[in-house]
Amino acid sequence: MTMKELAKLAGVSPAAVSRYLNGGPLSREKREVIRAAVERTGYQPDPAAQMLRTRSTDIVGLVVPKLDSESVSRLAAGASELLAQAGLACQLGVSLNDPEKELSLLQLFQSRSAAGVILMGTVLTPGLESFFQNAQIPVVVAGQKFRGVPCVYHDDYGAALELTRMVLARGRRRPVYISATPQDAAAGLARRQGVEAGLREAGLDPELPVELSSFEIEGGRAAMERLLERAPELDAVLCATDRMAFGAIQALKAAGRQLPREVSVTGMGDSWGGEHIDPHLTTARFYYKTCGETAARLLIDCINERNRSAPVQQVELSYTIQARESV
Secondary structure: HHHHHHHHOOOOOOOHHHHHHHHOOHHHHHHHHHHHHHHOOOOOOOOHHHHHHHOOOEEEEEEEEOOHHHHHHHHHHHHHHHHOOOEEEEEEEEEEOHHHHHHHHHHHHHOOOOOOOEEEEOEEEEHHHHHHHOOOOOOEOOOOOOOOOEEEEEHHHHHHHHHHHHHHHHOOEEEEEOOOOOEEEEHHHHHHHHHHHHHHHHHOOOOOOEEEEEOOOHHHHHHHHHHHHHHHOOOOOEOOOOHHHHOOOHHHHHOOOOOOOOEEEEEEEOHHHOOOOOOOEEEEEOOOHHHHHHHHHHHHHOOOOOOOOOOOOEEEEOOOOOOOOOO
C-alpha cells in the first residue's frame, strides 16, 4: 500500500498522512482517522523514502585505522552492541592509517545521512579539525582526546609512568624506548611523556635513546635492532605497544640477550599474545570494549539531543598494569 492509497482510504490528503507519520502539526480529527486507517491496514512507511524526507538513517559509521588489531575489534564490539540495543546499526569504514582516507570516510557517512559517526582517532590533521568544526552529524572520538569534540580516551600518560616506575624499581638504569609517531597524541606523545616523567622522578636523564616504530611486530624488531647498535649497554626496553614489544623481544633474543635477567621489556595494550610469548609480557591493560560502549552512549545522547545545552563530554578511562615475567 502506498501513502496515496492510505490517504484515500482515510479521506485526507497525502500531505496530511506525511505530517502524521513524521510527527508534524495536524488536527486531532485528522490524526484519529489516519491512525485508524494505519491500524486497519498495518501500513508501514518505506524506510528509504522516510530517510529522504528526514535526511537521517539508523546507520552509525565506525571509522577505524585498520582491522587486524585487538584494540579495534574490542572497541567495535563494545560500540556495536550498545548501538544495536538502541536500534542503530554499525557500518565499518577502514582508513588504513591514511588521514585523507579517514577524512573521506567521515564525509561519505555525512553525505549518506548517517545518524552519527564514531571515529577511532589517530592524528588530528587540519582537515579533520575543520570537519569537526563544520560537521552536520554528531561525531564522537574514541581513543584520543581532541579539544572541543566529544571523546573517550585512555590514561596513556599514567600507564606509561607506572610501567616506567616498575622497571626502575627492579634496578634498571639504562632504559630505551620504542615509540609510535609523536603525531599520535595518545600512543605516540602521551606515552612517551609518561616514560620521561618516570625517569625525571627517579633523578635520571629523561632524554633516553628512542626509536620510532610502526604499529607492527616488524617495526618493533627493526627499532630494537637500531637501539642495540646505539645503546648496547641497555638494560630495559619500554614499548609504546605490545606488538612493538613482541618485535623487540625477537631482536633481543636474536642478539643473545637473556630476558628478563639482563633486559626487562614492557608493552602497552594487553593483547592476547602477551600471555603466550616467552617471557610473558608485562603491559598495561586498556579497556577498549568499555571505550566503545562509552563512545556509543555519548553518540546516542548527541543523536537524541539530550545534552544540547551541556558542555562537550570527554571521558578518561583507567587502566590496569599486568605484571608478568618480562620485567
